[in-house]
Amino acid sequence: MVTYVLDASALLRSLDREAGCHRIDQLLDEHADQRAEAIIPAVQWGEIIGILKKRTGTSQAAVAQARGLGLRIVPVEGLRAENAISLKAAFGLSYMDAFAAELASDSLDHILVTADYDFKPADSHIRIEFLPAKPRP
Amino acid sequence: MAFMAAEPVTLDSVNLHDGVQLNDATGPSVSASGSRVRLTYENGQLTGEPADLAEDYRPHSAEEVNAAIEALTTMFAGQPSLEDEYFRDKADNRANNKERESQW
Numbered sequence: 001m002v003t004y005v006l007d008a009s010a011l012l013r014s015l016d017r018e019a020g021c022h023r024i025d026q027l028l029d030e031h032a033d034q035r036a037e038a039i040i041p042a043v044q045w046g047e048i049i050g051i052l053k054k055r056t057g058t059s060q061a062a063v064a065q066a067r068g069l070g071l072r073i074v075p076v077e078g079l080r081a082e083n084a085i086s087l088k089a090a091f092g093l094s095y096m097d098a099f100a101a102e103l104a105s106d107s108l109d110h111i112l113v114t115a116d117y118d119f120k121p122a123d124s125h126i127r128i129e130f131l132p133a134k135p136r137p
Numbered sequence: 138m139a140f141m142a143a144e145p146v147t148l149d150s151v152n153l154h155d156g157v158q159l160n161d162a163t164g165p166s167v168s169a170s171g172s173r174v175r176l177t178y179e180n181g182q183l184t185g186e187p188a189d190l191a192e193d194y195r196p197h198s199a200e201e202v203n204a205a206i207e208a209l210t211t212m213f214a215g216q217p218s219l220e221d222e223y224f225r226d227k228a229d230n231r232a233n234n235k236e237r238e239s240q241w
Contacts, residue, residue, distance in 0.1 A: 008223055009220055009223060009224070012218075012219040012220040012223050013220050014206070014210075015206075015209050015210055015213055015219050016213070016218045016219055016220050017210050017214075018218065018220070025203075025206060028202050028206065029199055029202065029203070031202070032196075032197060032198055032199035032201070032202040033199050047223065050226075051219055051222055051223050051226070052219075054222070055213070055216070055219065055222070056212075057179070058179050058180070061208075061212070062209060062212055062213075065205045065208045065209045065212070066205070066209065067193050067194065068197055068201055068202065068204070068205030068208075069197070069202055069205050069206070070195075070196055070197030070201065070202050070205075072196075073194065094227065094230075094231065096227075115220060116224075134220075
């Protein structure tokens with residue numbers, strides 16, 4: 001079964017209903033139907049919650065709905081942190097992005113889905129599906 | 138960062154909802170009974186309330202997922218892009234890190 005590793009940019013792209021959003025809807029449907037799995041590193045999940053909270057202030061509604069997407073949130077343990085820092089160094093990723101790359105490196109069945117082209121240097125090492133670039137304003 | 142406390146947060150400074158008592162031995166994310174506490178920082182206050190991990194992070198049906206997508210996209214319809222805000226924050230963090238590194 002394919003495992004899709006989502007990063008913050010992919011999920012936020014979906015909420016913005018911009019280019020590639022229907023692809024994320026599809027992945028989440030497959031996950032809910034157990035035809036595929038959609039997962040996200042805990043550090044990226046926290047980033048999404050931070051953006052939603054910045055936008056909505058004291059309301060907990062957006063955060064509760066985000067949990068309702070049913071993504072499996074993968075915690076960071078020692079080995080993942082050590083691997084992430086190696087990928088950060090190898091591909092010039094941000095520390096946070098390195099956790100998404102690290103999760104995608106678990107298996108050839110793992111595909112990182114992202115709208116963030118900072119991951120481009122890592123596409124020799126992990127499978128990456130880039131969402132289409134947004135049209136420039 | 139919007140959620141960084143201006144002052145150091147101590148156990149004594151966390152406002153707790155009814156029935157939550159912090160555990161001095163383990164820190165503000167764990168209650169005295171050993172259950173996890175959800176921390177929220179709003180309006181300069183860090184608050185804690187019981188977290189229902191089994192319910193909050195349970196698997197969801199396709200119908201529930203679709204309902205969540207619908208609710209979220211309706212909530213943010215017509216607003217500035219969330220993704221753009223994420224990339225702005227990311228760029229700001231990168232610039233701040235570079236600046237701090239240069240000051241070492």
